[in-house]
Amino acid sequence: MKAEIVATGTELLLGETLNTSAHYLTGKMSSLGIEVDYHTTVGDNPERLEQVLRQGIGRSDLLITTGGLGPTADDLTKELVAKVLNLKMELDTSSLDQIKQFFGRRKAPMPLSNEKQAYFPKGSKILPNPIGTAPGAIIETMGKTVIILPGPPFEMRPMFDNFAWPELQRILGPQSERMNERVLKVFGMGESAIEEVLGELMSLPNLTMALLAKRAEMHIRLVARSTETKSGEAKEALKRAEEEIRRRLGDKVFGCDQETMIGIVGQTLINKHLTIATAESCTGGLLGAALTQEPGSSDFYLGGVVSYSNSLKKGILGVREETLNTFGAVSEEVAIEMAEGIRSKTGSDLAISTTGIAGPGGGSDKKPVGLVFVGFATPEGVHAEKFQFYGERESVRQLTVQAALNGVRQHILSSERRQQSGDG
């Protein structure tokens, strides 16, 4: 199946908005084994948009559009798809009800213009939009499939994942070639170091392997192609490769596929019935924000202190004046006292602290920008780890959060090992 993606929106052609949707959708097509031949971006201009839609529907089996579903007169995607496919526009009363409810929840009457959002090309299957007022649609006609999605990525993504994806799977059927993929996520090793350790694994005959550098982690992406009926072999090849990679990289592999560092740490804390607290300086609240990102975080996260000023380090956390004066706020000693302080203040099982120089200013020869100490206080004792990160302020802060979470993960792994070997 050959596909193309058409984004409409004048803001995309003014350099205001980056088209992340084409990137997102093309990755999804790739996993489904659908070849994407073109991305096209076109403004909210009826003639040009119509011409692009006509060309796309002519040359591709699947056309996915994003944008142009708003209530205003220049939002024309559905209308022009209908024109190109020779379909009438019809009111979908259930969509209209939902749009009215959307405004009802906001205690506002629905503006008349929004009624337009409940009209679709005849024969459309509606893709609901729980977040906004623009439902999407999927149309199958004359051997072609058109999927119409809204422009804002936070509306488009859940609509695609929850409603369009299953439709595509149905349309493809069991005999189409899929990508069987596995992404292994690594923290604490760079691209070349991983390449060196993996060596000949990088070019196995039956699967492709690619390294992708993300902001605070590395991803190893394994892909083996097969039809759904022969997916057993492909999955076996993936499994063998994964085992070998994990054997070589050990604890550096922290997760796979949709797993995130915070997801793994949170789940582990819940499973072990452990609570955690934070004392943050250079991360300014980002670590707490990460720990509370997923629902259910109140089961393990008690809270913390953002001790951005020294007076809070002393006043709430009980860091000693002497320690601050002797070693400075960015030091192993202060990281340790911060972690101890928040642990005793909150009565949590574990506590983590961060102190560092996020930059761009504030660095010195002895304490350069990117120097970070992460403190860990646990029932078994307290210690701090030193890191030297590189990059801009936000990277240093994100890397610090990731290092702190990874430290928690490794602490729990090693206490497990001690218990298993009978030392604990």
Place this chain on the structure above:
Amino acid sequence: MKAEIVATGTELLLGETLNTSAHYLTGKMSSLGIEVDYHTTVGDNPERLEQVLRQGIGRSDLLITTGGLGPTADDLTKELVAKVLNLKMELDTSSLDQIKQFFGRRKAPMPLSNEKQAYFPKGSKILPNPIGTAPGAIIETMGKTVIILPGPPFEMRPMFDNFAWPELQRILGPQSERMNERVLKVFGMGESAIEEVLGELMSLPNLTMALLAKRAEMHIRLVARSTETKSGEAKEALKRAEEEIRRRLGDKVFGCDQETMIGIVGQTLINKHLTIATAESCTGGLLGAALTQEPGSSDFYLGGVVSYSNSLKKGILGVREETLNTFGAVSEEVAIEMAEGIRSKTGSDLAISTTGIAGPGGGSDKKPVGLVFVGFATPEGVHAEKFQFYGERESVRQLTVQAALNGVRQHILSSERRQQSGDG
């Protein structure tokens, strides 16, 4: 002048690489007053790439390509541009020398395949590549301009800025129309509400106005076109429109152009010599993270408490057990006691608190998901504002941060007004 941008590279169609180049170039075209009508991305497939180039050269005055300049057989951009324009490929000996020098600096002989990178369509003006081995080119023929740039953004951007930009300015001449633009940023009003208030302003004859919904704010983008010599009039039209919009929307307009909510709030706090502290529940640290995003934040941000659990609300912030029991953790009363608590604990001038139901669970009929209270403690007193946000967990949290920052901004604005009118 009408332009389009064509990116070639199979990696862009696999979801591995995000096409940031089209976004970058389109912003540059926008400032030059060049209308970009299309972005197209196509793989390294000779037939499809040729067809896209032919169509682009046919319908646009200016075609900019990125990618397909590598040494391998599937890098075909220059060859296919030559084919479409009926031009021969010719060796540029000075480019060849530079490619050889590039390898020389790396103490490696130039692979034969790289010679290909020194061939260009006849009549090309070469755009040097100081970073890589792929020079670009600009071709002016039969009233059309084609600019050929390399794919990697770190090679493309300096080549465009240093070599292609001056060529475009020359081609456009002093009488060409440029864009004069202004972006006004709004918090606390939705798209349709703004449209209603702006009414006839949305369609003034001498400028275009567009509304863009961002996650936690709305942008109003004003554009007036003019030649460089007549830019005074255009700027005057922008100024008049801006004044009228600000008059109608009042304080809802929080900034413009590159300004951000946190940037404005931070700068205002610094100017007024005010310090601030935070007590966060539902935002879990995001508010502190926002306040510390920019360097220099230690001048106004003292720190705060993430009181995710009730025990921390009581223990560190001094929220009364009775208040929690009577009104619940998500209540106006608790927001007020949290803000008061952190203000007296830190001695800050201002304090903000957040408590709410970020979801997706935890909602009830009386306290639905998205219900948030933001508390403000200031020298003039303490109060809390109630918000009902919609969307997923992360949206609710981001909106809460923005609402809290906006509250600080509005507090400072209104104390200024009180002082000016002699009330304070």
